[in-house]
Amino acid sequence: MRTSATGARAPRITDVAALAGVSPGTASKALNGTGSLRAETRDRVREAARQLGFTPDSRGRSLSSGRSYAVGLITTDSSGRFSIPVMTGAEDALSAGELMLLLCDTRDDPLRERHYLRTLAARRVDGLIVTGRRTEPREPVQVGVPVVYAFNPSTDPEDMSVVVDDRDGAVQAVQHLLGLGRRRIVHLTGPQRHRSAGDRAAGVVEAAGSALAAEPWFGEWSERLGRQGLDLALRRVPDLDAVVCGSDQIARGVCDRLRELGRSVPGEVAVTGFDNWPVMAEASRPPLTTVDLELTELGRRAAQLLIDAIDGRPHRGLLRLPTRLVARASTLGE
Template sequence: MKRSAVRMVDVAALAGVSAGTASKALNNTGQLSQDTRDRVLRAAAHLGFTPDARGRALSSGRTYTVALLTSDSTGRFSIPIMRGVEDVLSAGELATVLCDTRDDPLRERTYLRSLVARGVDGIVVTGRRTDLRPPINVPLPVVYALAASTDPADASVIIDDAGGATAAIKHLLALGRTRIAHITGPADHRSAAERAQAAVTTAGDALCGEPLFGEWSERWGRQATDLVLRQRPDAISCGSDQIARGVCDRLRELGHPVPEDIAVTGFDNWPVMALASRPPLTTVDLGLEDLGRRAATLLLEAIAGKPHHGVLELPIHLITRESTLGP
């Protein structure tokens, strides 16, 4: 015989309260004593009660859905951030919807109209770059992750690019390296510029030539290696793991063992690059999942009527491996 579904009135009866009180306890609303809430929760757990999501939404005026709006089509940054977001939101039984704008302003506007019409509870905005971005204009709680909003009144969570680059250079200096070159991505990318400036400042007299700006690619890493070798460096700091892997490949081709002749550091701690590199890369971990968790926490607070204003900058950390320490 099929077992009938447990109803709210069943939970209320076991807990010795009204159905309305049971509903408030399970939805964490109303002015109830902690003893009453605990009694209702124990009754629900004992009976195996599963709330009706549709009824919950109707009674609260919420959809219990949050959107992650991203321009990162490959998922390189947005997927780890989304994992962090879901770590926080799933505990509150909120669903997360991923919307990829593909860097298309029209597509972004279309998504925003749809999300507002569907009544999502809030939006986390992210992408693949750290450059400041214009705010989105929607009547919903919004938190910006990785790339801050240009409006200082908005809630933004970013990473400390300069701190990460500083940690990499200090590590090389501590190993006794005295001629450090820096190879990074496009000069008009905020992350490349901030990492390069921190490398220059921290290396001081140990800096070997000017930073080289180019692409976020292994190809650029190989090309730039030929240029910096004219300066006879004993270490090369790179603005990304892709560049660093190209550097390591070219150094190996030219007979310069890493790290015995030249130590190499990356940036991102992207496993597909950092761990596949020969040797595995010492690199800066961006902490993207933690970034997602912090963004989701701020979004929940905003949904609850306690919005955060301003930029929250999270520290990032150096992960040491064989490209600087050897086998």
């Protein structure tokens, strides 16, 4: 079977067998750790393989075992800052399990996605991780192998999905502010049509109760929204003492605008972000208290669920992972 597969330079199992003075079948058993061989025979074969630089062909192995030891990762956006940590975590967990990750970036194009699904099916991958840049549920993919949806869940509640608990992250931020004695809280966040904005706003409303000084403001995920939104909020709630922001970009804009207005952070106004995106959260003046989405861990968990399913232990349903509040100077001061 390997005859036609190997190039001119690659040593074959028959070369190893010849050098070790055994039959190809014995050489194969010695290298695969199967059969009952004397230890010295096994050692001699392994030494011969080492000398010749013989590498067992994993494609051959996968073909005979029905396993390809590879997982496809379908992302709508491999360059996005949400997909990347998910991908990194998945790669980490899979490589520990000797699986490799085939990267498929669909650029949000359904045609491209179908092309990739066909290609992955033809390669007989062991499983699929499907991820994207938004938290809205997506249509399930139709493939004959286990699938885990990471960050963006499947619309089918029976599918395996691992998602961020946006609502609870917002609750943690508000409870932190309440614990610091803040009682005039406002919330600035992204577009209302984005599920993550809605989930976070729901958490803020729930946790703040009567300490919420105005309805949440929905806008866009930008520093500019933070600056302009703060001006609007101050007109409506001049004595606000805390701004819970739906993203670190918004929070950074709020901090910049407060500084320009001569209001101290957190002395007069405490500010929280969301995402723990280092380039925003740490570069902000002051650095931001924020909610870490733990996306690398999310990717890792998704990969572990997939490995379980490939090993015949499938899970079902939605797994919501906890977020983590990271407290910095924008609420605690220097």
